[in-house]
Amino acid sequence: MYAASVPVCQRYLAQLAGFLATAETTRGPAALAGARLAPDMLPLETQVHVTANFALRACFPLCGKEVPPFGDFPRTFDGLRANIAYVTDLLGALRPADFAGAQERIVRDGAGKALVALPAVEFLHQYAMPNFFFHLTTAYAILRSQGVPLGKAHFDGFHEY
Numbered sequence: 001m002y003a004a005s006v007p008v009c010q011r012y013l014a015q016l017a018g019f020l021a022t023a024e025t026t027r028g029p030a031a032l033a034g035a036r037l038a039p040d041m042l043p044l045e046t047q048v049h050v051t052a053n054f055a056l057r058a059c060f061p062l063c064g065k066e067v068p069p070f071g072d073f074p075r076t077f078d079g080l081r082a083n084i085a086y087v088t089d090l091l092g093a094l095r096p097a098d099f100a101g102a103q104e105r106i107v108r109d110g111a112g113k114a115l116v117a118l119p120a121v122e123f124l125h126q127y128a129m130p131n132f133f134f135h136l137t138t139a140y141a142i143l144r145s146q147g148v149p150l151g152k153a154h155f156d157g158f159h160e161y
Contacts (some may be wrong), residue, residue, distance in 0.1 A: 001103065002096040009055035012090050012136055016051060017084050019140060020077055023148045029077040035146050037138065040127060045075040047139040052054050052087040058128035059091060061107040062120055063098040111133055120133055 034043045039058055042050070053070045060067045062140040071086050073079040107123040109116050116127055137155075144150055 005059045006091050010088055013018050013084050013088050016136055017081060018154060019143055019150060020080055022150055023143050024077055027146060028036050028150050032146055035142050037142055044139060045080060047135050048080045048148045049083055051135040052083045052130040057109055058132055059094060062102045069074040108135060
């Protein structure tokens with residue numbers, strides 16, 4: 001459970017920080033922070049915060065630990081980077097041994113107005129990680145829609161073109 005959660009979240013939070021760095025140098029934060037894909041969707045800064053927070057919501061319950069406070073970060077690029085660093089540090093404190101017995105846990109979380117209660121494996125693979133990647137991908141798509149020169153290589157860090 002550790003390998004499927006903590007390192008994955010850490011890697012893609014680093015990629016998200018890279019998206020922001022590229023956006024900042026090519027378009028500038030003022031032009032992007034409130035950008036959305038559609039009028040009824042959350043803006044970029046919220047997508048970044050939710051991505052970071054979902055990493056905590058995914059990993060800590062698997063250890064049987066309370067989700068740490070999300071923190072109060074400004075809706076600026078500096079605040080977004082600070083949020084990502086904060087979450088990355090918290091994830092770095094988790095060890096594989098912390099996940100002992102995770103497969104036997106039922107994990108509860110709020111899903112909008114709904115409450116989910118799932119066995120840990122289902123929680124991670126069918127709920128938490130898809131939500132983490134939904135918000136990560138939405139942040140990526142917002143930046144692309146605003147002309148930030150990102151590609152698949154920026155997203156996963158493996159591809160080269």
